[in-house]
Amino acid sequence: xxxxxxxxxxxxxxxxxxxxxxxxxxxxxxxxxxxxxxxxxxxxxxxxxxxxxxxxxxxxxxxxxxxxxxxxxxxxxxxxxxxxxxxxxxxxxxxxxxxxxxxxxxxxxxxxxxxxxxxxxxxxxxxxxxxxxxxxxxxxxxxxxxxxxxxxxxxxxxxxxxxxxxxxxxxxxxxxxxxxxxxxxxxxxxxxxxxxxxxxxxxxxxxxxxxxxxxxxxxxxxxxxxxxxxxxxxxxxxxxxxxxxxxxxxxxxxxxxxxxxxxxxxxxxxxxxxxxxxxxxxxxxxxxxxxxxxxxxxxxxxxxxxxxxxxxxxxxxxxxxxxx
Amino acid sequence: xxxxxxxxxxxxxxxxxxxxxxxxxxxxxxxxxxxxxxxxxxxxxxxxxxxxxxxxxxxxxxxxxxxxxxxxxxxxxxxxxxxxxxxxxxxxxxxxxxxxxxxxxxxxxxxxxxxxxxxxxxxxxxxxxxxxxxxxxxxxxxxxxxxxxxxxxxxxxxxxxxxxxxxxxxxxxxxxxxxxxxxxxxxxxxxxxxxxxxxxxxxxxxxxxxxxxxxxxxxxxxxxxxxxxxxxxxxx
Amino acid sequence: xxxxxxxxxxxxxxxxxxxxxxxxxxxxxxxxxxxxxxxxxxxxxxxxxxxxxxxxxxxxxxxxxxxxxxxxxxxxxxxxxxxxxxxxxxxxxxxxxxxxxxxxxxxxxxxxxxxxxxxxxxxxxxxxxxxxxxxxxxxxxxxxxxxxxxxxxxxxxxxxxxxxxxxxxxxxxxxxxxxxxxxxxxxxxxxxxxxxxxxxxxxxxxxxxxxxxxxxxxxxxxxxxxxxxxxxxxxxxxxxxxx
Numbered sequence: 017x018x019x020x021x022x023x024x025x026x027x028x029x030x031x032x033x034x035x036x037x038x039x040x041x042x043x044x045x046x047x048x049x050x051x052x053x054x055x056x057x058x059x060x061x062x063x064x065x066x067x068x069x070x071x072x073x074x075x076x077x078x079x080x081x082x083x084x085x086x087x088x089x090x091x092x093x094x095x096x097x098x099x100x101x102x103x104x105x106x107x108x109x110x111x112x113x114x115x116x117x118x119x120x121x122x123x124x125x126x127x128x129x130x131x132x133x134x135x136x137x138x139x140x141x142x143x144x145x146x147x148x149x150x151x152x153x154x155x156x157x158x159x160x161x162x163x164x165x166x167x168x169x170x171x172x173x174x175x176x177x178x179x180x181x182x183x184x185x186x187x188x189x190x191x192x193x194x195x196x197x198x199x200x201x202x203x204x205x206x207x208x209x210x211x212x213x214x215x216x217x218x219x220x221x222x223x224x225x226x227x228x229x230x231x232x233x234x235x236x237x238x239x240x241x242x243x244x245x246x247x248x249x250x251x252x253x254x255x256x257x258x259x260x261x262x263x264x265x266x267x268x269x270x271x272x273x274x275x276x277x278x279x280x281x282x283x284x285x286x287x288x289x290x291x292x293x294x295x296x297x298x299x300x301x302x303x304x305x306x307x308x309x310x311x312x313x314x315x316x317x318x319x320x321x322x323x324x325x326x327x328x329x330x331x332x333x334x335x336x337x338x339x340x
Numbered sequence: 341x342x343x344x345x346x347x348x349x350x351x352x353x354x355x356x357x358x359x360x361x362x363x364x365x366x367x368x369x370x371x372x373x374x375x376x377x378x379x380x381x382x383x384x385x386x387x388x389x390x391x392x393x394x395x396x397x398x399x400x401x402x403x404x405x406x407x408x409x410x411x412x413x414x415x416x417x418x419x420x421x422x423x424x425x426x427x428x429x430x431x432x433x434x435x436x437x438x439x440x441x442x443x444x445x446x447x448x449x450x451x452x453x454x455x456x457x458x459x460x461x462x463x464x465x466x467x468x469x470x471x472x473x474x475x476x477x478x479x480x481x482x483x484x485x486x487x488x489x490x491x492x493x494x495x496x497x498x499x500x501x502x503x504x505x506x507x508x509x510x511x512x513x514x515x516x517x518x519x520x521x522x523x524x525x526x527x528x529x530x531x532x533x534x535x536x537x538x539x540x541x542x543x544x545x546x547x548x549x550x551x552x553x554x555x556x557x558x559x560x561x562x563x564x565x566x567x568x569x570x571x572x573x574x575x576x
Numbered sequence: 577x578x579x580x581x582x583x584x585x586x587x588x589x590x591x592x593x594x595x596x597x598x599x600x601x602x603x604x605x606x607x608x609x610x611x612x613x614x615x616x617x618x619x620x621x622x623x624x625x626x627x628x629x630x631x632x633x634x635x636x637x638x639x640x641x642x643x644x645x646x647x648x649x650x651x652x653x654x655x656x657x658x659x660x661x662x663x664x665x666x667x668x669x670x671x672x673x674x675x676x677x678x679x680x681x682x683x684x685x686x687x688x689x690x691x692x693x694x695x696x697x698x699x700x701x702x703x704x705x706x707x708x709x710x711x712x713x714x715x716x717x718x719x720x721x722x723x724x725x726x727x728x729x730x731x732x733x734x735x736x737x738x739x740x741x742x743x744x745x746x747x748x749x750x751x752x753x754x755x756x757x758x759x760x761x762x763x764x765x766x767x768x769x770x771x772x773x774x775x776x777x778x779x780x781x782x783x784x785x786x787x788x789x790x791x792x793x794x795x796x797x798x799x800x801x802x803x804x805x806x807x808x809x810x811x812x813x814x815x816x817x818x819x
Contacts, residue, residue, distance in 0.1 A: 105773075105774035205759075205768070205774055209775060229682075231676075232760055237537070238676070238677055239681060242679075242680040244681060244762075259355045317353075320355060322361055322535070322540070322541065335350045335351060423796075427792050427793050427796045428792055429753030429756050430753065431767065431770060432756065432785040432786075432788035433785075435781055435784070435785035436786065436789065439591075508664065511661065511664045511665050512664050514665065515664065515665055515667045515668065518669045521669075529667070532669050532673050533669070536676070536677070536760065537676075537677045539674065539678055542677060543674065546667050546670025549665075549670065550666070553665035554665065557661070557665075
């Protein structure tokens, strides 16, 4: 062959190789991957139509999405469903449940154990099943019960800008010792009173901050961006942490003050008796696809893409095959 | 990614943080156009809140004005009581009412209605007071009863002032109705509260509220022109 | 809708609990400490007044001279009057939320946002008030050889006081009302009792509402008194507000 022809052949082979590799690498379009398991479709049971359920949730994105997922899943199973989302913090949500305003809502085992049942953060079991059993036993003392946990777990975390962390040499929370008195901390209003929040930082880590400013949960990243907060309380499943991983960083919780909790659906025992077996079955079914990666993706669709929680819940249920 | 063929899976999008919406810019036109229908229901809820509250407020204020028209001594105490409703911040009013009327639209309407009373009442009284003496005397001279005088002479002449009061009340109520979300009454404020850091969303919701106020103002000016073709519009 | 009983009797009891919250405080709904009590109430009241005063101060510095000058020279009527109408249409929640998201939280930013809300009534009322000053008095003053500045400060301003004060009252009540949602932007005021139900409980919410209402009414009375004081005796007839 002539040099020209050889070169052309080489380029053609390289091209074909790259093409083959490219096709093999991803089955979907640009950069997207898939996560979570496929699900079996939910079957509608006409008997359930006699029961009306009101699904509640707490007041931040992940909770709103979860509430909608449960509500739409139960609807697909044939129940009459109403939603009363965005109730407030865990105390308010529990009150609503106890007052019968909602049939149930999603709670984190860690929050239940530390906020409701006064467990110390270090006593919260790291095994999800153990934490679930412990929470369930405590709830049952009050006529409530809980369904099995989600695959994913979430926890509070002390977060900051990566630049700040590098500047101050922060990798773990205890690195804040000796420095925290010059740093401002921002968190939700109820953070002031929670052991897995400000109280834990003050008692468990012995840290004093220059100031603590309560702001709406929705602003937890804004205050870091604006340079007003040196530190902000974030959630480990926040979309922003993976979408902008080079901007934000969370400090490692070395003294285990911020236990992670899987989500368990807390509900009234009477409602369970009334609603039949499909109640628990549907809840555990629709949540089985919620790995940490999937939950973060759903959070991202609301917090970054600014879609509505209801729409995102429907997308999740459809993409996972629970409804069509 | 997965090791066994699955029925269906959740698509994990790769986000680069480059898009307008990912950067949470002040206004993202693309997103606004795609998602505009999200704001339609809240806007309609707000319209209902405003129309009902102002209509109720007008009805009550008008009844009070009729009452006080021949009993001047009633005016100061009525101004005082309606003034209390006007001075109490709406948010406080909502939460004072909630133990009594619960969360929801009704509470929002009661508070918003109460707020409008003083301005409407005051303007009706001022309008009636501004009717020239000679006109009233002429009317009486023509044999009109006091009642006929009121309805056929005084009120029509007082119309510009009354509508000026309605305009102020309506514009203020539109702005206040954005707070109805705190009382569970819906409206554009709900969109703002549930996405408190979303700049484009705040701009859209706030912008719609401002436009709504402007639209109501224009409509009321039009109504005034229709009802009083002999007068120029009185600046509020 | 809540499941709380709507009977009048139950309502009265709830108000009693709120008063208890104000004076004695209660156990916090969650883990640690007490909430409420007189010192916390007074602290938040002070902060509420602080941000109100700062915002009003800023608004007056901007709007009062502008209104006086524009009114004196009869310029910019469209702007001055339109400002009053437009200002009424501004939704407070959107302003506070936008400022928090776009610029930042904190006292300075909230003060500026509140001042923006406070300017229109002061500007409009000052302008209109100066325009309505008796031309005869102004001419007489000019005839006496006063400079423009002297005319403004010694003749027009004192005569314009009642209407200006009316605008100041309207502005102040608006600012006090909006300061109630300042906690959304990191500035704690009495509104925190209402907004942070997680922290203070239902009794705290009601107590907050009562305190905010009381504060607004008290300020209104005080300002009405101030208006009477500043109105020169020759003018003390009823002047209705234009804004």
